[in-house]
Amino acid sequence: DQQVKQNSPxxxxxxxxxxxxxxxxxxxMFDYFLWYKKYPAEGPTFLISISxxxxxxxxxxxxxxxxxxxxxxSLHIVPSQPGDSAVYFCAASETRANSKLTFxxxxxxxxRP
Amino acid sequence: DAGITQSPRHKVTETxxxxxxxxxxxxxxxxxYWYRQDPGHGLRLIHYSYGVKDTDKGEVSDGYSVSRSxxxxxxxxxxSATSSQTSVYFCAxxxxxxxxxxxxxxxxxxxxxxxL
Numbered sequence: 001d002q003q004v005k006q007n008s009p010x011x012x013x014x015x016x017x018x019x020x021x022x023x024x025x026x027x028x029m030f031d032y033f034l035w036y037k038k039y040p041a042e043g044p045t046f047l048i049s050i051s052x053x054x055x056x057x058x059x060x061x062x063x064x065x066x067x068x069x070x071x072x073x074s075l076h077i078v079p080s081q082p083g084d085s086a087v088y089f090c091a092a093s094e095t096r097a098n099s100k101l102t103f104x105x106x107x108x109x110x111x112r113p
Numbered sequence: 114d115a116g117i118t119q120s121p122r123h124k125v126t127e128t129x130x131x132x133x134x135x136x137x138x139x140x141x142x143x144x145x146y147w148y149r150q151d152p153g154h155g156l157r158l159i160h161y162s163y164g165v166k167d168t169d170k171g172e173v174s175d176g177y178s179v180s181r182s183x184x185x186x187x188x189x190x191x192x193s194a195t196s197s198q199t200s201v202y203f204c205a206x207x208x209x210x211x212x213x214x215x216x217x218x219x220x221x222x223x224x225x226x227x228x229l
Contacts (some may be wrong), residue, residue: 006155032216034141042157043117043203045221080217099144099207100171103156 003027003094006023006104014112021107022091026071030092035064035075038087041105047088048075051096080111116140117221119204125227132191134224138184144207145187146218147171148180149200156203162187194228201225210226 003078005024013019031052036044057095063076091101116139130156147159158171160179205218
């Protein structure tokens, strides 16, 4: 049973517009959530995270929103740039002290110039 | 740069042969992980280690074993490779359980394994 779900396999947006990547989870014990970005032939790189005590975390063009009651989080990228084209993985763990991350399947984002 | 090196980066082998992938880190981090990435499955945890000779199973551990005899090296072994183990394997380290970077994983560049 998949505990972290990224139901949309791909997303295409125009440069300069907002990209919204969604993620749902089923395990109510998850307490810490992260987004990773992956380019082809490279390892995933950490993008942004959020603890369950918050509902929003912002870092430059990237904002993550968490809705605990709905078990839903989203990553907003504003404005989107062609260099943002990559696979984005949502991940979760039961505690920040435990780096055993459970990942979603990933979303391929394409930003059109 | 978290100082993670994976070897080999690419390997083609035949069904039934043993394969060992190596993850080497230069910064003495205690926590190390092996994940595999497959289309339609994302990243799945195979095994992890919380220290020398302290390892445990992850979500997809069947057919894999690991060893950690030194802090800097975490080895993943496929005792008898099968075609279903064709995948990209990523090693990761954690900076720790508290402070800046806690809870985050830093990944190596991956080892692409093809089992014919």
